[in-house]
Amino acid sequence: MDMYGHENLRADILIIGGGVAGLTAAISLKEINPELDVLIVEKQTAGYSGKACRGGGVLQYFDFDKITPEQFVEYHVHNIGCHLGDQELLLKYVSMNNHMLDKLVEWGAKLPKRADGSYAVIPTGPMTGIIGVDLDITIRLRRTAEKMGVRFLDKVTVSDLLTAGDKIAGATGYSILDGTFYTFNAKSVILATGSQNYRIGPMWGSGRGDGIAAAYRAGAEMRNPEFGNFAQLVRVRSHREVVYGENYMYNQLDEHITKNFRSGPEPDISSTAIAEWFMQMSMARGPIILKPENHGGSLESMWDRPFGSPFWKLNEEWADKVDEDWEVCPMFIGEQSPVKVDHSMQTTIPGLYAIGDASYCGSAAPGAVPAPPGRNRGSGILNAVFAGIVCAQSAAENANNNSLPPIDKTQVEDCMTRAYAPLLRESGCDAKDVIRYIQKAVGPMERSVYMSDHRIVTALRYVEKAKELAGSMKASDFHDLLACHEANAMVLSAEMQFRAAAMRTESRGWFLREDYPEMDNKNWLKWIIVKKEGDTMKFSTEAVPYDKWPIKPNV
Amino acid sequence: MIDTKHQIIFNAEDCVGCKLCYKACFVDVIRWDEEKNQPVFKYVEDCEHCFWCEALCKKKCIKVIPDFASEKLLQTFDRYL
Numbered sequence: 001m002d003m004y005g006h007e008n009l010r011a012d013i014l015i016i017g018g019g020v021a022g023l024t025a026a027i028s029l030k031e032i033n034p035e036l037d038v039l040i041v042e043k044q045t046a047g048y049s050g051k052a053c054r055g056g057g058v059l060q061y062f063d064f065d066k067i068t069p070e071q072f073v074e075y076h077v078h079n080i081g082c083h084l085g086d087q088e089l090l091l092k093y094v095s096m097n098n099h100m101l102d103k104l105v106e107w108g109a110k111l112p113k114r115a116d117g118s119y120a121v122i123p124t125g126p127m128t129g130i131i132g133v134d135l136d137i138t139i140r141l142r143r144t145a146e147k148m149g150v151r152f153l154d155k156v157t158v159s160d161l162l163t164a165g166d167k168i169a170g171a172t173g174y175s176i177l178d179g180t181f182y183t184f185n186a187k188s189v190i191l192a193t194g195s196q197n198y199r200i201g202p203m204w205g206s207g208r209g210d211g212i213a214a215a216y217r218a219g220a221e222m223r224n225p226e227f228g229n230f231a232q233l234v235r236v237r238s239h240r241e242v243v244y245g246e247n248y249m250y251n252q253l254d255e256h257i258t259k260n261f262r263s264g265p266e267p268d269i270s271s272t273a274i275a276e277w278f279m280q281m282s283m284a285r286g287p288i289i290l291k292p293e294n295h296g297g298s299l300e301s302m303w304d305r306p307f308g309s310p311f312w313k314l315n316e317e318w319a320d321k322v323d324e325d326w327e328v329c330p331m332f333i334g335e336q337s338p339v340k341v342d343h344s345m346q347t348t349i350p351g352l353y354a355i356g357d358a359s360y361c362g363s364a365a366p367g368a369v370p371a372p373p374g375r376n377r378g379s380g381i382l383n384a385v386f387a388g389i390v391c392a393q394s395a396a397e398n399a400n401n402n403s404l405p406p407i408d409k410t411q412v413e414d415c416m417t418r419a420y421a422p423l424l425r426e427s428g429c430d431a432k433d434v435i436r437y438i439q440k441a442v443g444p445m446e447r448s449v450y451m452s453d454h455r456i457v458t459a460l461r462y463v464e465k466a467k468e469l470a471g472s473m474k475a476s477d478f479h480d481l482l483a484c485h486e487a488n489a490m491v492l493s494a495e496m497q498f499r500a501a502a503m504r505t506e507s508r509g510w511f512l513r514e515d516y517p518e519m520d521n522k523n524w525l526k527w528i529i530v531k532k533e534g535d536t537m538k539f540s541t542e543a544v545p546y547d548k549w550p551i552k553p554n555v
Numbered sequence: 556m557i558d559t560k561h562q563i564i565f566n567a568e569d570c571v572g573c574k575l576c577y578k579a580c581f582v583d584v585i586r587w588d589e590e591k592n593q594p595v596f597k598y599v600e601d602c603e604h605c606f607w608c609e610a611l612c613k614k615k616c617i618k619v620i621p622d623f624a625s626e627k628l629l630q631t632f633d634r635y636l
Contacts, residue, residue, distance in 0.1 A: 045578040054581070054605050176583060202556050202626065205603040206581050236635065239626055281632050310610040314619075318604075322623055329628055329635045432557050439557075443629025479583055479598055 004179030004420075011039035011151070012399040014171060014186035016158045016211060018042030019050020020381055021356025022192030023141035024388025025395070027107055030148035032396045038150045041184065043157035043176060043482065044206070047142030050194060051357070052381045053135045054203055056243075057308050059104075059111070060378030061121050061129040062097045069094040070550070072127050077551045080267065080375050081367020082509035083525060084224075087549035089343055089365040093386045100385045101131070108140035109133055112303040120303055125267060130378040135308030137381070156182055157210065157482055160415040161189065161218040161352065164405035168351035171214070172415040176478045181419070183412050187402045188351050188395040191215060192388070195357035195371045196228055196336035196493040198442050199435060199486075202239065204333055211358050212339055213489035216496075221340040221348040222530040223542075224361035226500035226511060228336020228493065229448045230370035231274050233328045236287075238319035243377070245328060246273035248292050251285040268375040271512040274330045275450040290326040332443050335371035336493050337361045340529065345391035348531075351398050351405075355387035363387070364527060364544075368509025375510070422484040428474030431483035437466035438490045441498065448497075452515045456502045463494045496537060500528040503539060521555045560625040561602040564618040567593055576608035576617055 013029055015022045018040045026038050040046050047053075062072060073091050077083060081090070101119065105111055112120045112132045121129040146152070158173035162183075170185040193211025197204035216222060233245045246269050249257045257280055261272035280286050339354035339362040341347055347354050354362065360371040360383055372380030422428070441462035442448045447455045470491050475481040506520035507513050526541040546553055563584075572592035577585045584602045586595045594608075594617075604621040628635040 044581050044583060048578045048607070049581045054607065177586075199557055200629065202603040203605065205556070205605075234628075236628070237623055239623060239628070286632070287634065311606055314606040314610055318606075318621055318623075329630055331628055435557055439627075439629055443627075444631045446631065482583070 004174070004181060006181045006183070008183045008185070009039065010185045010404060012037040012186065013039070013188045013190065013395055014184050015040045015190045015192055016171065017050070017192035017194065018046020018142065018152065018154070019192060019194060019356065019384070020052035020138050020141065021384035021388050022046070022190065023138060023145055024385045025190050025192060025355060025392050026145045026150040027141065027148060028389045028392035029396055030145070030150060032392055033400070034148065036396060036399060039153060039184070040145070040150060041153045041156050041158055041173065043155065045154045046152050047139045050138060050206055051204065052384065053138045054311070055380070057133050057135050057305055058130040058378040059101065059133050060097065060376060060382050061101070061119065061131045062094055063121070063129060064098065067127055074551050075127055077367065080369050080509060082519065083367065083521070083546060083553040084364070084508060084527070084544060085367025086364040087551060089363060092343070093365060093383065096386055096389070097382065100382055100389070103389070104133070104137070104385065107144045109137045110140070110305070112305065122302060124377060125265070132303030132305050133381065134305040135311060157485065158214060159210070159419040159485055161214050162407060162411055162415070163218055163349065164408065166350060167405060168349050169405040169407055172412060172419065174419055174478065174481070176482050179478050181416055183407065185404055185407050187399040187404060188353065190391060190395055191339065191352065191354040191358050192356050193358050195334065195360070196490065197334040198332070198438055198490055198494070200439060200443060201331055201333045207334070207357065208486040209336065209489035209493045210486055211354070212336070213492045215339050215347060215352065215354060216492060216532055218349060218352070219532055220352060222338040222362060222496060223340040223364060223527050225336060225338040225493070225496040225530055226504055226528060227361045227368065227370045228334050228338065228497045229442070229510070230333040230335040230374065231330045231445060231449050232269055232333055233273070234331040235319065235323050236327045236329045237322040237324065239331060240315065240319045240323070242290060242328060244268070245290045245292070246270065248290045249273065249276070249328070250289050250291050251280045252287070253285055257288070268373065268377060270375065271449050271510045274445050275512055277330055278445050278450050287327045290328055292326070330445050330449070332445070332448060334442065335374070336497055337371040338496065338530070344394035345387050346394055351402070353391040353395050355391050356384035359387065368511055370510055419485070422473045422475035423481055425472070425474045428472040429469050431473050431475070431480065431487040434466045434469045434473060434487040435490060437462045437469065438494050441494055449512065451501055451513045453502065456498050460498045463491065463498060466491050467495070496530045499537070499539060500530065503528055521553050525553060525555070556603060556626045558625065558627070559600060559602060560622040561599065561604050562620040562622070563596045563599055563602065564620065565594065565596060566616045569614045570594070570616045571614055573613065575611040579607040579611050581605065
């Protein structure tokens, strides 16, 4: 089977994924103990991959002279998390806000400041603000990590995790350039592989759920998989997001339909806006257009972010060429982030950690809302930084207290056989044939966002079809092999998403069902947990321990 | 996005081989030809039109021409299929 070469690598700590979460963890580990041998493996190029370097370039800000972390948590629990969130973890995230911003600056990130030296904060509501960050944030973090002695391995994708007994032992993967098979042996492994976005939204192309799938296959528990259904209004020709556009939605009768689902200011796009769009379209009152009262001008005029400027300019120029009007339509984004972690970001497999968008909902911190931006603009990068800093302490201790675990050769052989299988098949379907079915399941808003029992069943039929095909995928080269591997991850994510959605017979926060429109505190103050048992995807529930937190639901 | 029809135009003459486009591509569209010391736009059908390869090229060798119509919005209504 070693037809493409085989490399064995060892490290104290293996970090999978070189976006902002992985880089933060690496730097934090070196700050704790410069002697730790830290290796980042990244399927593209660390520092240029992930979402932090190609998004809006904003960081959430809390002015602690005006609000306390406890006040924000209370607001979040009532308005966003809807009592499904872990208040203690959210409080820790909010409390660390100013510290994280200072750390990012110390590590080289460029945050625009005013003449008096203070951060250039733009208020986004009574509780929050945002600060710009230039898009070379991850490149700068990579440079800092390199200077501290972190090792990097680019263009190698991790396909599976290795265990020794009930603990993590390492991982396996392959080069997408020449197919070399890698076996990694490490004391602690940190998954920083992003969320599942199902290859729909163009800027979310990197979130393909392969880390989530690897953790699931290794036996790690998942939590909140049904909250993998974020969507955003986009202009229909350029597919550019219109942030806050939900406030100015009009139908063809010139009715301001925002008033049908929103009586006052809300923090960001809501699933009720998506449902309203769907209902208006179904009543033949569409297409829906926006009438922005004020386009607001560009953030560029307020923030100096020279690195990201050409990127935003090119996007804007092309959009201006094709956007004829303000017709909008929702676009599925996803952001499923279900790897279950504790307060140190450790998964249910000892020694395996999951950070950033891989475990946002799995951490339970946000409650009933998909991963960042999850109605919390600027929280994506900072959640990754938070999780990176928090996990480093525990991952370093675990590495210090343990020797390198043994590697089970049979496990490695099995992983290799599974990884290369699509290459060795003589004929079969294309990975994109599988992905098309998954996209048919998750893409339409009425299946994934404004759900009903019947429509979830329809989605699951597409998932089943994808699952059938996935067993016969054929890859023509290593790029294609990666696509097969990602398609398998999408099948897994979609199955757990829809099966969990079928279980949750209520509406809560972002989670919206037409057939169960009310929040059901009597039966559903629970998290849905998913775990692999043999070949079965096993679902269970876990009661939310709200008794131990200050803000109580009405039960 | 899958099945897109974006185009990437590359002017090989002005390329100085800095590799920034190759590093910047987050979806493996761009490979590197070590002999010619130039990028190869090998998997253009997977381009997500992020424009980073074009934005980072100091010599302005790269032009991404997005075909937005080939990006499917996947909604049930005819105009957004």
